Amino acid sequence: MKMVVAIVQDKDVSKLLERITQAGFGATKLASSGGFLRSGNTTLLIGVEEEKLEALLELIRDTCKQRTEMLTQVQPIIGPIDAHVPVPIEVTVGGATVFVLDVVQFLKV
């Protein structure tokens, strides 16, 4: 058995947990925060049979991969009147940091 420790963005957690449990995996969620940006993120602990590890990592890759999203930001227009206009900007979101550890013994009591 392996223990997967996956640090993911809060934005991706709900979709990821839905897909993980639909695929029959067990998971435990811990609230966490980044050491550098100090903003909130989520740490998942997932115990998985060795032969299903690759399928789980594929699922995490699919759901959490870094991507660019278009957000609209309202910006002021320079001019005589006080007007604003929505401007599309590109932001990078997602990404996951994943560590796989060895489990020497597993029990359910």
Place this chain on the structure above:
Amino acid sequence: MKMVVAIVQDKDVSKLLERITQAGFGATKLASSGGFLRSGNTTLLIGVEEEKLEALLELIRDTCKQRTEMLTQVQPIIGPIDAHVPVPIEVTVGGATVFVLDVVQFLKV
């Protein structure tokens, strides 16, 4: 040394920590939640000497084992007057999911 990662029900934590510390074990508690039911539970990290691992697992088995408890639920009686009666129902509680990991180095600073 081994690191025991035990996911237990909130209901069993206080008794378990009391017994763990009375037996001289060290432990750290992390608030967590289940990936499937999304309800709160507790994750304990317990660093333990190899020769005491079995005693610790026995203690967790003893304190957290799944059991049925009788709860009384108040149910309405069908009839002319608005009456209720306490009815005994059986519920399963407890249980623990336990992973044992290898510790390659341990230090106290």
Place this chain on the structure above:
Amino acid sequence: MKMVVAIVQDKDVSKLLERITQAGFGATKLASSGGFLRSGNTTLLIGVEEEKLEALLELIRDTCKQRTEMLTQVQPIIGPIDAHVPVPIEVTVGGATVFVLDVVQFLKV
């Protein structure tokens, strides 16, 4: 790669994270509490390349080592009037409990 699990006092976390990120290490912070005293502390997860492990452990030793600090406690003076006087007392603070685990696979998605 190794996963360092460091349980440190809340008082030392901010300084430790500053030094860890300045040195280029990645880290994730989890709120936790002690099994014995039940008071709050912090658990850090730090994934680190094998050849940098010693430098990281040295940094944790330096920042979190147990030390005595002088606090002043206000104590009542026995006598006719209701007077208090600040008295210096020595308290032990700091300290860290550190576990190093093996990482069999690491990925960033």
